[in-house]
Amino acid sequence: MYTKLLKSITSLSLIGGALLYTNGSDVKAAEVGVFSDVPTSHWSYPAIKDLASKNIISGYGNGIFGFGDVATREQVAALIYRVLVPNKQGGSFSNDGTRYVLKDGSTFKNPYSDINQSSTMFPEEVLTLTNLGVFKGDENGQFRPKASVSRAEMAQILTNAFHLAAKQKHTFKDVPNPFWAENAISAVQSNGIADGTGNGNFEPYGTVTREQYAQFLYKTLKYKNADVKDTGDAALLTAFKEEVQKRINTYETTITLPYKTKNNNTDEVMNTLFNAYKEVASKNEYTNYNRSNVSYGLSGSPGNYTFTLKITYRETKEQTEYVMKQAKAIASSITQVGMDDHEKVKAIHDYVVKHVSYDTSYKAYTAYEALVNRSAVCQGYALLTYQLLKEAGIENHFVTGTGDGQPHAWNLVKIENKWYHLDTTFDDPVPDEQGRVTYSYFNLSDEQIARNHEWNRGDYPQATTNYYSTLTNKIAAGSTKTPAYQQILKDTKLNYLGNEYIANNYTELKNKMQQRYSAKPEKIEVLYKQSMNGALQDVKKAIGEIDYPQGANRVSYKAEPYNAKEGYSLVTITFTY
Structure with missing residues (x-):
């Protein structure tokens, strides 16, 4: 079963977790695993069935996939979003439409003049992936959500979304040289994601249909899962930590990482990965305590996961x-x-x-x-x-x-x-x-x-x-x-811990005052075992009993707390001559 898990910590404290499921139509598609308009003999059938079983593809409803229909840019965004992001929060546009505010309070800029609540069913998906660098607008600042996607654009989108690297230059005859998507086309061919349309051609300007897109995405995910070598959980976790470290060093707000493991316990894997994040984050105490909110989630099928962190920083x-x-x-x-x-x-x-x-x-x-x-x-x-x-x-x-x-x-x-x-x-x-x-x-x-x-x-x-x-x-x-x-002793007032300053009872207080009278002091300081109010009362009483030093005509006194010795107050008595 395809699962999505989400947990969040705010102000460095864990505040909750929930098991999230997709909507009813997605679940139905996952259970059936096939659509009435998809021929079981068609080359795209295994891909569509697999993606539907994972709730990545849901079709139009009523068991219809839309076989042969053109894949639109918003549909492409929606499917990639379901793979990369653990949960859809929902949100709304600001009054001027320039920002999209999620339910958790985080905000995405809306750089597109044609993306609003009425122009697309998938504003969160489009703007999230734009923020991640998967999509860019055209020269007019538009996203064109209902527009079709060319094969060259598809190669570039998948390369951006899944960080595909070209192992060698492509061999297609019909791709211009130079060409804006040349590296992306090389990446999808050299990694076995796209074989072309036959006769050595890629047809970069050709329009992608929904079943072709399903095949593209299916083979991309299959490649990424195989690319994460099963080197054992210890080595895998080390690689995970290294990648997390790189991402938080650059203050990324959304970190999405694949994780392939033999462990099929989803809760256990999620806790392991979040603890690994905490271990990495704690290495730098300064930046660790500059994060005000961290949420995390796990998506994918058991053993083949995608872990996502969303981080809010107090400082840029x-x-x-x-x-x-x-x-x-x-x-x-x-x-x-x-x-x-x-x-x-x-x-x-x-x-x-x-x-x-x-x-x-x-x-x-x-x-x-x-x-x-x-x-x-x-x-x-x-x-x-x-x-x-x-x-x-x-x-x-x-x-x-x-x-x-x-x-x-x-x-x-x-x-x-x-x-x-x-x-x-x-x-x-x-x-x-x-x-x-x-x-x-x-x-x-x-x-x-x-x-x-x-x-x-x-x-x-x-x-x-x-x-x-x-x-x-x-x-x-x-x-x-x-x-x-x-000097440190004097400045910090720790010098008053010396025996010459300490009076543990009223008799000792009065004796220390009398002993210093002979020097005609301007100030007498005593660390007295008494509360501040009690100390003031006892000083007043002592002065009444032993009077002032010879020549003094005025006295003032104060008591202040003394944290370095519990139960004591620092008494200062000042005389004017």
């Missing part, structure tokens, strides 16, 4: 190329010679936080928008961070999960063989303040970021290292980089 190929070029230039300008990975990661973190603001309209998802418009949601932040780190030679990953219970994206970064979480979005709070940089989500461990982030940990490397310990150990070891590490 040109926009991605712009990001690559700019990221390279930016990374080069902000990471200086002699910097190690600790310094590079901080420089990139700071650049993104300073140059991008959060898109509160939730429309900008790309690094391109983060660069050009300087605004994006978390996906744009993380993609720009990813590419800048990559250009700086720092291994990192794009992470998806939730932050504060909402869908979210951030990065995992590898420094000296240790992994850390880096969330440039959460370090750039809303509303945006020019030049402000925070470090609450700078190089955190799994344990630290898990307080308000969730992700599938099995999909990513473990981050088990406390970054404060990393820096203090490097400072203790001593090197020419010691001043740089000390």
Whole structure:
């Protein structure tokens, strides 16, 4: 039985699948497998019977094939569409007729002045195949759906649709030299699809009938199936992956590939091929997370399939190329010679936080928008961070999960063989303040970021290292980089994890304040084990008990969250003398 299967993922999540069947007249034709007006002794009978059994040809209805009738351009398009495309969605033209909008929202341009809802039964088929490069209009911008097809045109259409390659030059006497379809005619002859009309002639200007077209298409499909050598599923899958890689590298929106296998389990084959696509796509995290929608389907008879991917990209190929070029230039300008990975990661973190603001309209998802418009949601932040780190030679990953219970994206970064979480979005709070940089989500461990982030940990490397310990150990070891590490500690406020700043209870808070009073400080900072409100109340109480430092006449204080140590608040007390 001929089957068509369709599944779709949106925003990187599988949303559904269905087994689709063609309409009733097609099924009837497939069951009968023969038409009353097709002689069983005619050379085209096996081809027509085979194509009807696969629901590719359905005839006019009532068991009539239309034997001897001229094959029209729209009919040729309809049959090739049924072979190449897993399902017909249906759609409608825009008000001005220049676009055809499918039910899934994707759009085809309509380059033809004579293709509209009333001129043809097959607008989706014609425009889809035009988009795939199978058809072109004439010099007047018309498709001519009811026009006949010449044998030369048929050779060219089949060559375009099925990527036929000429193995040698044709031998027909009546084909002009040079001739616009010469290569296509060579392709159909050298691959055994067309033998000519006898006496060494091809009759390139001859009109194709419906039974001749059936024979052309049947032999083309037979050749393509035989051409896919049965080298075993492993080798076949490798070849499939290589071809998918080529197609997604050029940002093709519709990818159609033949697949011949001994496996007759249609669902299993479809899942295998889609998993192969995901494996290929995941190799480039940047482009993988720039695809907003991927649908896929399988058509054909068991063992002889056609797999189709339809991909919607958030960025165009040109926009991605712009990001690559700019990221390279930016990374080069902000990471200086002699910097190690600790310094590079901080420089990139700071650049993104300073140059991008959060898109509160939730429309900008790309690094391109983060660069050009300087605004994006978390996906744009993380993609720009990813590419800048990559250009700086720092291994990192794009992470998806939730932050504060909402869908979210951030990065995992590898420094000296240790992994850390880096969330440039959460370090750039809303509303945006020019030049402000925070470090609450700078190089955190799994344990630290898990307080308000969730992700599938099995999909990513473990981050088990406390970054404060990393820096203090490097400072203790001593090197020419010691001043740089000390500055990172200070800028990120990780220095407050030192024992000289920590107060675990009210008594310790009051003692640390008193100890520093003798130096007449303008500012006292304490990492206090208390909520922010509780910290403010305790500071007020302590000042009431121990007064101000000598000479001070005014005091102000604040408490802020401190993500690097759970349950603690950073208290800052400022005195005026």
